[in-house]
Amino acid sequence: MYRLGIIGTGNMGRAIIGGVLKEGILKPGEIICYDRVREAMAKTVSEFGVSGAGSAPEVARSSDSILLAVKPQNLHEVGQELSGQAEGKLLVSILAGKRAEEVRDAVGGVRVVRAMPNTPCLVGKGVTGLYASPDVTEDERKFVLTLFNAVGKADYFEKEDLLDAVTAFTGSGPAYVSLLIEALADGAVLCGLPRSVANEFAPALVEGTAALIREKKIHPAVAKEMVMSPGGTTAEGVAVLEERGFRSSLIEAVRAAFEKCREL
Template sequence: MTSHLLHQTRIAFIGGGNMATALIKGLLGAGLDGKNIRVSEPDSVRAQSLQSLGITVVAGNSNTVSTAQLVVIAVKPGIVPLVLDEISGNLNRDAVVISIAAGVTLNSLMRRLPEKQPAIRAMPNTPALIGAGVTVLCPGPDVSPQHRALAETLLGTVGEVKTILDESALDAVTALSGSGPAYVYLMIEALSDGGVACGLPRDLATQLAVQTVKGSAALVKETGQHPGVLKNQVTSPGGTTIAALQVLETAGLRGILMRAVEAAWRRSQELSRKN
């Protein structure tokens, strides 16, 4: 889907929270005319903030979607059924419905949408708020290649997009990239604490920790090398790095991270079964 076609697309957002706002800003930054974006947001303060972006903000969900070609469901998972019941009679027949509500399955979406309505489930993560996220899409059975390309273009305005066809894998995606930023923040905080324990000022310790994580991730991505290879390049015989790695391995850091992802995966499966 070319950016030209995206620019011609009328997009509706149900919910104007942080993730929806990030997507809206990404669309505007990509050149979409604000006149083509409508948002349903009942909170007056948030609605005023959204209006300042040059888009249309309304209080009712049904009116928001009536002319849209793409509808983004960006509300809390618990109210998704109510929202779908409210808007289903006002959707354009070919409008693509994208849900970014965690744990709400495609079956749950399709049960409340008109028959054959194209539906896509998406799992973004919070770095999308600064255009550095990664979103994983899973299209439903009625999604055409054109629909999928449109969704990928939309979500590509806030970071990278990956598409999977096995919805059950979204629980693992949630555990890794959806919850993953929290794991990284904890590691940054711990590294900063370590620097402070060694006498560094807090601000400097945090800056060094942040840039070290950022630069190391960028090096893995840019070189395409296995993280273990890059780790070994930093590790000199009898040096400081191997002394630190010995502590981390003895404490079981590798296994702890693996078990953390597995715990989040199991919890995501439990939540999906409820929806």
């Protein structure tokens, strides 16, 4: 019996396999995977040394826990395939917008942990919000937390509705930060820096500032004041951002994404 079965070996499924192996949480022989795109599954098996299955039901039958990493629109199709094959087992769903009850009803007889990871999980720097159905055991909660901590930082929320806020914040957040990085680089080019330098410095700037705030345990406002001298260049730039609604635009972007998530 495998400790973890993964259905769907796309970017996120592969990231989780890579993370748990790198951190020594599981061994290759403890993982089995399946993807209907055989080339994707073969690549995963070859790269990580895990086992490959012939079908999704085979994964369900031969695993203690199942990670469902297919596209949300494929839930009910996969659920029909798994019907009666996963009863009494833990199923971890990373299907955006699919509530735990809907996943349980589609698959049948499973205990569900719902996870909302984001794309930085691909490089081990992700943020994942988790919600566990009441019937999930404490040991199972700890196991799932360990899986996602292997690709970044994860935490549980006791109210499932809060995963909509997580989706709007950390799920969509990489797009907001990417837009910031792109705009900073464009500004540097406008001021005369070579594009190659701007494109290298901009993400390093954001990464370094985040590390400063996190490691020194300071509020972002303190980090801002560290470089904002009275009447200086930074103060001038911040004044323009405030005048153009930079702060409120980000707040409204998160709110709009949250409302959209609740509509889905």
